[in-house]
Amino acid sequence: MNPPNIGAIELEIPASPQYVSLARLITTAIARSLDFGDDKIDDLKIVISEMCTNAIIHCDNREGVLNRIKVRYFPGERDLSIEVEDEGPGFDPECVGNFEDGIAAGKGFGIPLIKSLVDEFELNTGPNCGTTVRIKKYDFDEGDRA
Amino acid sequence: MNPPNIGAIELEIPASPQYVSLARLITTAIARSLDFGDDKIDDLKIVISEMCTNAIIHCDNREGVLNRIKVRYFPGERDLSIEVEDEGPGFDPECVGNFEDGIAAGKGFGIPLIKSLVDEFELNTGPNCGTTVRIKKYDFDEGDRA
Amino acid sequence: MEKQDVDLRIESVKVNDYMVIVLEGEVDVYSAPLLREEITRQVARGEYKLVVDLEKVAFLDSTGLGVLVGGLKRVKPHDGELGIICSQEKMLRIFRITGLDKIFPIFGHVDELKRRQAGE
Amino acid sequence: MEKQDVDLRIESVKVNDYMVIVLEGEVDVYSAPLLREEITRQVARGEYKLVVDLEKVAFLDSTGLGVLVGGLKRVKPHDGELGIICSQEKMLRIFRITGLDKIFPIFGHVDELKRRQAGE
Ligand SMILES: Nc1ncnc2c1ncn2[C@@H]1O[C@H](COP(=O)(O)OP(=O)(O)O)[C@@H](O)[C@H]1O
Ligand SMILES: Nc1ncnc2c1ncn2[C@@H]1O[C@H](COP(=O)(O)OP(=O)(O)O)[C@@H](O)[C@H]1O
Numbered sequence: 001m002n003p004p005n006i007g008a009i010e011l012e013i014p015a016s017p018q019y020v021s022l023a024r025l026i027t028t029a030i031a032r033s034l035d036f037g038d039d040k041i042d043d044l045k046i047v048i049s050e051m052c053t054n055a056i057i058h059c060d061n062r063e064g065v066l067n068r069i070k071v072r073y074f075p076g077e078r079d080l081s082i083e084v085e086d087e088g089p090g091f092d093p094e095c096v097g098n099f100e101d102g103i104a105a106g107k108g109f110g111i112p113l114i115k116s117l118v119d120e121f122e123l124n125t126g127p128n129c130g131t132t133v134r135i136k137k138y139d140f141d142e143g144d145r146a
Numbered sequence: 147m148n149p150p151n152i153g154a155i156e157l158e159i160p161a162s163p164q165y166v167s168l169a170r171l172i173t174t175a176i177a178r179s180l181d182f183g184d185d186k187i188d189d190l191k192i193v194i195s196e197m198c199t200n201a202i203i204h205c206d207n208r209e210g211v212l213n214r215i216k217v218r219y220f221p222g223e224r225d226l227s228i229e230v231e232d233e234g235p236g237f238d239p240e241c242v243g244n245f246e247d248g249i250a251a252g253k254g255f256g257i258p259l260i261k262s263l264v265d266e267f268e269l270n271t272g273p274n275c276g277t278t279v280r281i282k283k284y285d286f287d288e289g290d291r292a
Numbered sequence: 293m294e295k296q297d298v299d300l301r302i303e304s305v306k307v308n309d310y311m312v313i314v315l316e317g318e319v320d321v322y323s324a325p326l327l328r329e330e331i332t333r334q335v336a337r338g339e340y341k342l343v344v345d346l347e348k349v350a351f352l353d354s355t356g357l358g359v360l361v362g363g364l365k366r367v368k369p370h371d372g373e374l375g376i377i378c379s380q381e382k383m384l385r386i387f388r389i390t391g392l393d394k395i396f397p398i399f400g401h402v403d404e405l406k407r408r409q410a411g412e
Numbered sequence: 413m414e415k416q417d418v419d420l421r422i423e424s425v426k427v428n429d430y431m432v433i434v435l436e437g438e439v440d441v442y443s444a445p446l447l448r449e450e451i452t453r454q455v456a457r458g459e460y461k462l463v464v465d466l467e468k469v470a471f472l473d474s475t476g477l478g479v480l481v482g483g484l485k486r487v488k489p490h491d492g493e494l495g496i497i498c499s500q501e502k503m504l505r506i507f508r509i510t511g512l513d514k515i516f517p518i519f520g521h522v523d524e525l526k527r528r529q530a531g532e
Contacts, residue, residue, distance in 0.1 A: 007160035007162075007212050007214065008158075008160075009157070009158070009159050009160075009165070009168070010156075010157070010158040010159075011155070011156070011157055011158075012154075012155070012156040012157075012158075013153075013155050013156075014153035014154075014155075016153075017440075017441040017442040018179075018417070018442050019155070020440050020441055020442060021175075021419065021438065021440065021442065022155070022172070022175055022176070022179075024440075024471070025171065025172070025175050026168070026171070026172060029167075029168055029171050030168070033164075033168075033297050035297075039502070042502045045471060046471075046473050046474075046506070049440050049441070049471075049473040049475075050473060050474055053440070053441040053473070053474075053475060056441065057441065066153050068153065099509075099510045099511045099512075100511070102474075102477075102478075102481075102510065103481065103510075103511060103512065103515060106478055106481040106482045106485060107474075107478045107481075109474035109477050109478065109510055110474045112510075113473075113474050113506070113509065113510065116509050117509075163320075163321040163322040164297070164322050166320050166321055166322060167299065167318065167320065167322065170320075170351070179417045181417075185382070188382045191351060192351075192353050192354075192386070195320050195321070195351075195353040195355075196353060196354055199320070199321040199353070199354070199355060202321065203321065245389075245390045245391045245392075246391065248354075248357075248358075248361075248390065249361060249390075249391060249392065249395055252358055252361040252362045252365060253354075253358045253361075255354035255357050255358065255390055256354045258390075259353075259354050259386070259389070259390065262389050263389075
């Protein structure tokens, strides 16, 4: 009876670390209502945290001005897509490293971790353009599709 | 260190009954983080449900078009304000009844219940204007202020 | 987000004369239709002494209250009753605030219902 | 939403040679500074054999991992160690994915730590 995509759920929060747990909570509730299993919900909790953390940390909050970030959820038939958008400085996607770089630097695990936990990953960014990261995760394992 | 009002949290959801529980969950998380007691959180769960239910039910979803409603949270020092906005047909505030009317009609408990559970209540509506309901609830009892 | 995600389970059991509709979960605008259907179904089956057990209900709002009042309206023409089982203070409070505690007989426990019946 | 709402409790206990930093709650960008401070504090006190107990941690993301790597960097110049206590599969998986399971010694239980020390 319900249309397959009943429309996005949008959340806009101040670019402040304390709100990341709220995004996790909402992600969990949405994924659970879509019948995602516990393992995939655990993955999504990490993914949303990484996405929001990057948007908040790199968002360049100027003195006295608190930026805001947007989180959009698109529930699908058998998947959930999530988009996080910030109006920060953006960056050169070439800067994204891998886990080895991360271990050496003690940071930079975020995007590699997101990529390894989702089925689709899309990054839209560039200097002075803000950043939008969009992921899609299925409620089944890639292998099971074959 | 944190500014008293760090900015609103905004949620936009499709005007569909299934999302009311999500609004409750978010309200609970925000109120808990503000140190509201369990009793006041229970009140707020009812209040947000009534606010969202009215916005969704009376929102006049036309064939194939799914309206959206907005929920805004304004965390204060010792209070939480919540605003729910819809772009529905609006209504004449004179129509709002009391509990006796509700018992006779078997409906119409919503707004009287909201009013009795919050510290401040504000209704902005009118024919063809959409509706915004705004409430404020303190994390302490009115009596304790004296 | 399909209908099966409704966080409300309903089970009806006969306790002497009464049909006790036991709810577990949340009663709101999304789930209340299930309760309405169950009441309609019981009335259609000729059950006019209904009791709705709210002990395991974590949340109830005005939509749920409306369904209960609607249920009362359905059984009344049949000389029926609609009672509530509820001992949770947070819920009793809502019945008091709305004045619905004067409309529905409220029992603290299903046993009270049994005793009441035995006493009659 | 004040800092005291951080959902992370930290308690450090000495187990033989090791200073075990026991975490309970969630480690993310909001709470990780508390862990960083505790590691810094212990290193400043001359504790270079650190073990971070993640058994009661419900959530850990890359910010937490970064703090652990940072901790390792602090104790290394002192010939120290930084171990992890963790038996939760969901968390071990993250250590494996990132390759950090090869950087940190991982113990399944604090007892393993005691045994290991006794065996040395
Ligand atoms: N939303 C963003 N806005 C600006 N720069 C970003 C954003 N997300 C990531 N970056 C840049 O990409 C780098 C790699 O990000 P990531 O892999 O998440 O690791 P980390 O955030 O720990 O450095 C960051 O250090 C930062 O320079
Ligand atoms: N957001 C809204 N948009 C349009 N009409 C509304 C809205 N909220 C309330 N109303 C009107 O006010 C009446 C009273 O609302 P309420 O007290 O919540 O009871 P109920 O919704 O059960 O009728 C409703 O029946 C409806 O006509």
